[in-house]
Amino acid sequence: MIEISHLSKTFGHFKALEDLNLSVGEGEIYGLIGPNGSGKTTTISILLDILSPDPGAIITIAGRKIPEKISEVYQLIGFMPQDLSLYLDLTVEQNLKFFAKLYRIPKSNIAGRIQKILELVDMEEFRKRIVSKCSGGMQRRCSLAVALIHEPSILILDEPTVGVDPELRIEFWDFFKQISREKEVTILITTHYLAESTNCDRIGLMNKKIVVSGTPEELMKNVKSAKNLDEMPDMEDVFIYFTHQEKKMRDNGHEN
Ligand SMILES: Nc1ncnc2c1ncn2[C@@H]1O[C@H](COP(=O)(O)OP(=O)(O)OP(=O)(O)O)[C@@H](O)[C@H]1O
Numbered sequence: 001m002i003e004i005s006h007l008s009k010t011f012g013h014f015k016a017l018e019d020l021n022l023s024v025g026e027g028e029i030y031g032l033i034g035p036n037g038s039g040k041t042t043t044i045s046i047l048l049d050i051l052s053p054d055p056g057a058i059i060t061i062a063g064r065k066i067p068e069k070i071s072e073v074y075q076l077i078g079f080m081p082q083d084l085s086l087y088l089d090l091t092v093e094q095n096l097k098f099f100a101k102l103y104r105i106p107k108s109n110i111a112g113r114i115q116k117i118l119e120l121v122d123m124e125e126f127r128k129r130i131v132s133k134c135s136g137g138m139q140r141r142c143s144l145a146v147a148l149i150h151e152p153s154i155l156i157l158d159e160p161t162v163g164v165d166p167e168l169r170i171e172f173w174d175f176f177k178q179i180s181r182e183k184e185v186t187i188l189i190t191t192h193y194l195a196e197s198t199n200c201d202r203i204g205l206m207n208k209k210i211v212v213s214g215t216p217e218e219l220m221k222n223v224k225s226a227k228n229l230d231e232m233p234d235m236e237d238v239f240i241y242f243t244h245q246e247k248k249m250r251d252n253g254h255e256n
């Protein structure tokens with residue numbers, strides 16, 4: 001559903017991405033996990049044609065070449081950016097109405113769609129509240145609602161659970177899993193919370209490129225046997241192990 005090969009991105013002399021390769025299947029939840037500055041948002045920005053890649057990258061979403069066919073793809077994608085992109089002086093409902101019109105949802109469907117989405121993200125009672133007066137968690141819910149308003153088949157979520165309380169985080173993940181299973185929605189998601197990444201079907205640990213990719217179980221098993229552990233490691237151990245391995249390889253590469 002999302003295919004990226006040979007993706008590099010240079011800002012001036014700084015290489016933010018170096019030959020990143022990534023493939024996300026239909027209906028899959030794929031988690032991009034990496035430290036600050038590892039290139040997660042840059043990757044997403046290139047997928048959405050907000051940034052241009054260095055020459056040589058091949059990117060397709062739902063079989064359409066990016067950036068050439070991006071306008072077709074926008075209709076299929078729901079995007080929740082790392083920084084919220086809501087109109088702060090509009091109410092929750094007005095924001096949803098605005099985006100519904102932007103996505104050309106037929107006028108007769110808009111009210112029903114908004115009602116459904118508000119119920120989904122549990123924001124019905126706050127529909128008339130100005131977004132700037134909403135709490136951080138409510139704004140996150142609202143941002144997710146905006147991303148879902150046109151019933152996209154692909155969701156791209158950049159740190160959707162940052163600043164969200166644990167209860168709502170669990171609700172968000174249950175919801176992501178539900179739409180992935182029931183509606184075959186493909187989800188590319190970034191998160192800082194390593195424990196959360198076990199909710200993904202597959203994860204990619206990234207540092208300018210995908211250092212290692214696999215199901216959470218596969219990665220944990222790999223580390224268990226590589227380190228000869230008696231117990232299964234957690235995702236934090238997995239992350240530290242592969243980050244160190246990658247750093248070692250990088251350092252050796254520079255020495256040679
Ligand atoms: N427009 C830009 N100009 C120059 N450098 C940039 C630009 N955008 C991103 N970078 C740099 O590229 C690197 C990758 O940034 P990016 O935002 O993709 O990281 P990230 O993995 O999303 O980090 P975080 O976890 O903090 O959100 C960083 O070093 C950042 O400073």
Ligand SMILES: [Mg+2]
Pocket residue numbers: 040041042082158
């Ligand atoms: Mg980011």
